[in-house]
Amino acid sequence: MTEPKPPIARLLSGQDQLSQVEKEQILAQVLVHTQAEAPSPGRRFGFWVGLLAAASAALGGLFLSTLPPDPSERVARGGGPSFSVSCAEGLPCGPGGRLRWFVRSTPELSHFAAFAQRPDGTILWYFPQSEAGESLDLGAHAGAETGELDVAIELGQEHAPGTYKLIGMFSPNPRTRGALRSAYLSPREPGVGLVVVESELVLR
DSSP states (O other): OOOOOOHHHHHHTTOOOOOHHHHHHHHHHHHHHHHHTOOOGGGHHHHHHHHHHHHHHHTTSOSOOOOOSOTTEEEOOSSSSEEEEEEOTTSOSSTTOEEEEEEEOOSSSOEEEEEEEOTTSOEEEEESSSSSOOOEEHHHHBOTTTOBBSOOEEOOTTSOSEEEEEEEEEESSOOOHHHHHHHHHOTTSTTOOOEEEEEEEEEO
């Protein structure tokens, strides 16, 4: 029997989004798990915050999530390679605007690729910019001091308002979208050499 794929992995492979039944099953699992490990009275506040966050993730953002106050910029979470994005000044942070990228990595992870998942589940590729293209060489495209890429993304009508999940992928060599899909869908495969960093962006 084929194992179910994570939501984004299924979308990258061309499959539909989570069904309502799947969402309810995930929420049920979250509730059972948290009830089995109920916290002490002194930790109830953190318990309920964690429960709401888990439920929000399980239901695809049905509950309100907490985001940084500035909707034009989202900084990647976690240590190691990182990236941030911001909307160009003087332009809308949405259709008609331009998305600037700031990327930091290590000499070993010299190439960068990125895509976004729209609120409706649609995948939008940024780098590579075509199926035949390859991930960006950071040594050639990222500024030495700021890390800003010399390639900005023009935001077209496909960038409807909403909260986008950004996925940045760092690798030791250039890769096509096809190779990146394979590596992303098999993250535990030995020798893949892919580091994935997540961020968020709110467009208006």
